Amino acid sequence: MLAIEDLWVSIDGQEILKGVNLRIPAGETHVLFGKNGSGKSTLLMTLMGFPRYIVRQGSIRLKGQDITHLPTYERARLGLGLAFQRPPTIRGVRTRDLLAACAGGRSYQYLVDLYEFAPFLEREVNYGFSGGEMKRSELLQLLVQDPAMLLLDEPESGVDLENLQVVGEIINRLLQKDRRRSHREKSGLIITHTGFILDYLDADSGYIMLEGKIPCQGNPREILQHLKKFGYEECARCMR
Amino acid sequence: MSEVKERAERSKDKKAALGSDLDLQAFSRQGGEWEYDPDYQSFSPEERQHLLRAGIELTDLEHAGTFLQADRGVVHCKASQPGLEVLPITEAMNRYGWLSEHLWRLVAVDADKYTARTELALDNGYFIRALAGAQVPRPVETCLYLRTDGFAQHVHNVVIVEPGASLHIITGCTTHPQVRSGLHIGVSEFYVRAGGQLTFTMIHNWAEDIHVRPRTGVLVEEGGRYLSNYLLLRPVKTVQMYPTVRLVGPEAMARLHSVLVAHPGTELDVGGRVILEAPHTRAEVIARTLSMGGACMSRGHLLGLVPQVKAHLECRGLILSPQGLIYAVPELEGRVAGVELSHEAAVGKIAAEEVEYLMARGLDEEEAVSTIVRGFLSVKIEGLPPALEEEVGKTIRETGKGL
Numbered sequence: 001m002l003a004i005e006d007l008w009v010s011i012d013g014q015e016i017l018k019g020v021n022l023r024i025p026a027g028e029t030h031v032l033f034g035k036n037g038s039g040k041s042t043l044l045m046t047l048m049g050f051p052r053y054i055v056r057q058g059s060i061r062l063k064g065q066d067i068t069h070l071p072t073y074e075r076a077r078l079g080l081g082l083a084f085q086r087p088p089t090i091r092g093v094r095t096r097d098l099l100a101a102c103a104g105g106r107s108y109q110y111l112v113d114l115y116e117f118a119p120f121l122e123r124e125v126n127y128g129f130s131g132g133e134m135k136r137s138e139l140l141q142l143l144v145q146d147p148a149m150l151l152l153d154e155p156e157s158g159v160d161l162e163n164l165q166v167v168g169e170i171i172n173r174l175l176q177k178d179r180r181r182s183h184r185e186k187s188g189l190i191i192t193h194t195g196f197i198l199d200y201l202d203a204d205s206g207y208i209m210l211e212g213k214i215p216c217q218g219n220p221r222e223i224l225q226h227l228k229k230f231g232y233e234e235c236a237r238c239m240r
Numbered sequence: 241m242s243e244v245k246e247r248a249e250r251s252k253d254k255k256a257a258l259g260s261d262l263d264l265q266a267f268s269r270q271g272g273e274w275e276y277d278p279d280y281q282s283f284s285p286e287e288r289q290h291l292l293r294a295g296i297e298l299t300d301l302e303h304a305g306t307f308l309q310a311d312r313g314v315v316h317c318k319a320s321q322p323g324l325e326v327l328p329i330t331e332a333m334n335r336y337g338w339l340s341e342h343l344w345r346l347v348a349v350d351a352d353k354y355t356a357r358t359e360l361a362l363d364n365g366y367f368i369r370a371l372a373g374a375q376v377p378r379p380v381e382t383c384l385y386l387r388t389d390g391f392a393q394h395v396h397n398v399v400i401v402e403p404g405a406s407l408h409i410i411t412g413c414t415t416h417p418q419v420r421s422g423l424h425i426g427v428s429e430f431y432v433r434a435g436g437q438l439t440f441t442m443i444h445n446w447a448e449d450i451h452v453r454p455r456t457g458v459l460v461e462e463g464g465r466y467l468s469n470y471l472l473l474r475p476v477k478t479v480q481m482y483p484t485v486r487l488v489g490p491e492a493m494a495r496l497h498s499v500l501v502a503h504p505g506t507e508l509d510v511g512g513r514v515i516l517e518a519p520h521t522r523a524e525v526i527a528r529t530l531s532m533g534g535a536c537m538s539r540g541h542l543l544g545l546v547p548q549v550k551a552h553l554e555c556r557g558l559i560l561s562p563q564g565l566i567y568a569v570p571e572l573e574g575r576v577a578g579v580e581l582s583h584e585a586a587v588g589k590i591a592a593e594e595v596e597y598l599m600a601r602g603l604d605e606e607e608a609v610s611t612i613v614r615g616f617l618s619v620k621i622e623g624l625p626p627a628l629e630e631e632v633g634k635t636i637r638e639t640g641k642g643l
Contacts, residue, residue, distance in 0.1 A: 050596050072599040073608075082600050088593045091556070092528075092615030101611065102601045124615070145601060 001026045001149050001187040002047075007058035009046045016042045018212040019058070024149070024205075027184030029175050031198065031220045032191050034209035035232045040191045041085065043209070044151045047189075048082045049075050062149060081147025083138040085154040085191075089126045095137060096121040102145040111143050115170065131158025132167070139170040150174055150188040156196045168200025177201060195224040208235050244349050248359035251350035258537075259480025259509040262451055264357060267392035267423045272311030272363070274387065280316065286417050293474070293635070294412030294445035295628045296383045305368065305380040309395065310387040312363035323374025323405070325367070329396055332367035339367070342398050346429040346457025346486075354425045354453040358394045365395035365427070370405035370436070379408040379441075384426060386415040386450065392423040399428070401436035401464070408439040410628070414446065421449035421477075428456040432464040434489060441469040443632070446476040448505065454481040462489025462518070470498040472508070473617075473635045480509040482539060487514065487521035487549075494523045499617050502534030504563065511539025511569070516549035516579070523551035528616055531557065531564030540583070541571040547578025557587035558616055610637075 002024040009017035016039050024030050034040045046053040047060060049072040060068045067075050090098075099108055099121070112118055117140055126134055135155060142150060155167055176184045190197060198220060206220030208227075216223065216235065227235075255261050275282065280298040283291070288298055300306055300318055305326035308316040319326040333339050349359050366382050386393055401407050413424060424446075432438045438458075446452060460466045466485060485494045496512040514523035525540045540553040557566035572581040590612050598608035617636045 048600050051592075071604075072596060073602055073604045076600055076602040084597065084600075088591065088597050090594050090597070090612060090615060092618055093611060094615070097611070097615070098598070098601065101598070101603055101607075104602070141601060 001063060002189065003061040004047075005059050007043075007046070007060065008056040009042060010054050010056055011042065011052055015056070016212050017046065020212070020214055022207070022214065024187045024189060026187055027176070027181065028204040029188040029190065029201065030205045030207065031203045032189060032207050032209055032214075033195065033223060033227060034191075034193070036193065038209045039212040040209050041153055044082060044153050044189070044191060047151055048072055048080065076145070076147070079148035080151065081142045081145050081149070082151040083135070083142055083153060083155060085157055087126050087134060087138055089124070091124050091127060093125050094121065095123055095125050098125050099141060099144050102141050106144070106146075108144040111140060115140055115166065132160055132163025135159050135163065135167050136170070139167065139174065142174055143170065148186055150186065152188060152190045154191055154193060156192065156194065164196070164200065168197065171197070172201050175201070195227065198224055208232075210235055244344055244359060247350040248356040251356040252353055252360060254350070254352050254356065256352040256354060256453070256480060258482060259453075260478055260507060262423065262453075262478075264353060264392065264423070268388070268390040269361065269392060272313065272388050272391050272393070274310045274313035274315050277315045282315070290417045291383065291385070291412065291414060292627065292631055294383070294414035295410055295441075295443040295631065296381060296412040296414070297627060302378060303381045304376045304378040307366040307368070307380075307382040308385065309364055309366070309383070310385045311391050311393055314364050317366075321376060321378070323371045324376050324380070324407075325369040325371070326380060327367045329365040329367045329398060330362070332398070339398065342400070342429060342431065343396070346459055346484075347427050347455045351455060355427055355455050358396050358425055358427045358455075361394055362396055363394045365397040367398050368407070368409065369400040370402060370407040372402040373404045374402070375405070376407045379410045382409060382411040384411070384413045384424060386419050386422045386424060388416075388422075389419045390421050392425070394425045395427070397426065397428040399430045399438065399440075401432045401438045403433045404435045405433075406437045408441070410441045410443070412443045412445065413452070414444075415450060420447050423451045424453070426454045428454065430456070430458040430466070432458070432460040432466050434462040434464060436461075437465040437467070439467040439469075442471070444470075444472040444476065444479070445474050448475045449477050451477050452479040452481070454483070456481065456483035458483065458485040458494070460485065460487050460489065460492040460494060463491045464489065465492070466494045468494075468496045468512075470496075471632065472498075472500045472510075474501070475503040476506055478507045478509075482511050482513060484513045484515065485523070486517060487523065488517045490518045491520045492518060493521065496525045498527045500527065500529045500536060500538070501617070502529070502531045502536040502564070502566075504533030504561070506534030508534065508536040509539070510536070511541070513541040513543065514551060515543045515545065516551060517545050519546055519548040521549050525552075526554045527556070529555070529557040529566050529568075530613065530617060531559045531561060531566050533561040533563045535565040537567045537569065539569045539571075541573065542581045542583075544574045544579030544581055545576065547576055550580040551582075553581075553583035555583075555585040556616075558613070559587065559589055560613070
């Protein structure tokens, strides 16, 4: 589904990603751990094609197509969907209109009803939303958009326990976790700092990002256990 | 000569406190007489379409009353509901001796040369009254129309909403499709008596070389509500207006919303002042300003004179052109302890992160920008007839295109 090869990225002239390699097959969910400032969000923003993130070297392929230099909206239309960690507020634009734009004419009312989102439809996009409401809004937009490859940036951050349950449910739906593994088509790359989200979903593979590189890959739960026990410092030592 | 006339005479060359100065001699006072038109037969399809852009539908069917003045001539005037009165102001002055007490009470005749000129060379204007307790569910439509190129139109309007009555006026101000230049001076004095409600929606759709100088004063008594919507979306040369609303009775309320687009060559100096003079009065002044290359002074002033009043002022501006200018001047003035006045002002360009966010949802850059602009300009105006609502929506969509 997604193949990243030797990706070097800089922001404002500063090199952030230094040769990242990653392959996510169709139907699999991968988790990327890393401490703040390690380059996790930069990777997601680069994948989505935001202009500030300059690809110096390497390539990004989605479903076999090279998207390294495509504009953001074309990547979205090809099936890439991003849930932002801190989405912007857009005053005056109603959430209903944004969902309609995501839907491209498809019906989405049943999803609004299912996740009890109707009270938010007339509100301005993300204006006055709590952390949990914001995440629900982000994930609902993705449900409506129906991307093949999901990018989730810290889905658990700023969410209380009650909302985390719902966030987990929606992510599982997005990633078709109700299907047998061999029947899943959607893939996901989830960034997490704490790993809390793993209490609510199964992931197939995990990575650690350190200083713009991905030195470790393994079972995500084992990586999380390791991080809980030794922290990221141990990873840094290991890398040296 | 009456004292009012004398004061006007003394002020006929007095510059306005705000806005660019105009030479009144540059505008024509010749002609401008038009026949009364009971069936709107004198309007071409082109004119009808143009009027619709300012919210004017040439029909009596969907309105509780109508008033249409072209240049100096009243061409249509009708009230279609009991409890509602619509008259040319000159006729109302002849009919009601008490009306003189309501003229120049909320706007000073010697405020500037524009008020003075209106007194000294009045064309006409409307008098609209909702009698006590009258509920007028359909809007009253008024239109002040410049039909002769270069003409200066002087009108004086009075609206009285008597106790417990409710009224919505939609006023469209526009020009004939062939008119390019001219001046509109409109003095308006609105009285909202105890428990009454006046919704006043004004849509300006002028031409590129038109100058506009409205002068408005509003008085709201106990429990009364004054709701004002002002839309200026199309090009104009200059507009300078600064309506003042006085909330004189307890629990009176005012809400002033304006949406302004300054096109290249346009100079706007627009704002609103609310004076909270009685306890438990409330006010909200909200302005959204978009510069596409023109200049806009966006003013707002909340003045709290007694304790236990609450008011909020919001000026938000977007500049979409390197030549654009928006100058927001929010003023809060509390003269006693116990007033609660707040403001929020922001002027800037469209945030890149907002555009990128929408692009991540599949909108291309142009769609993303126009979505943000539409949202910025969109205002929900209660009680707009569907055709007008559609027209306003269309104008806003057009404004957001091609940015």
